[in-house]
Amino acid sequence: MSTSPIDPLDARLLTTMRRNPRIGLTELARKLGVARGTVQARVEKLTARGVIADFGPTVAPASVGYPILAFVQLQIAQGRLAEAVVALEVLPEILEVYGTSGSSDLMCRVVARSTEQLQEIIARILTSPAVRRTDTTIALSTQVPYRIEPLLRAAVDS
Known part of the structure; x- marks a missing residue:
């Protein structure tokens, strides 16, 4: 018996939606061979559970003038995590911030328009007294782009 939070129909629905991001519910139902009401109920359920995170377009930063992608690790002064996060939230070039274990x-x-701008962003990060140190890695290329379909298959198979 599977303990997966999604079933095979959910996986097929999500995979089809990823392959056809502008697909309507009626066409989605036709492709899956199920009733439109079933598709609508599944989409609503998956959205309510947080499985479907958004319906917005995925924007490629390089396509809007930000070709540099970097991962910046921060060491934070003890007890000043919330302060650091507030300082990071005001920088539009910071797309995501994750709490991590390990040395950072x-x-x-x-993202940045140039390496010079990246250096300026790092300098702005370091103006926060909450940030003790940064370590930056610039991405040179994408070897495996974001993907979810293999994970969906594995979730159903487990």
């Missing part, structure tokens, strides 16, 4: 406390995904 936060991992930021940062």
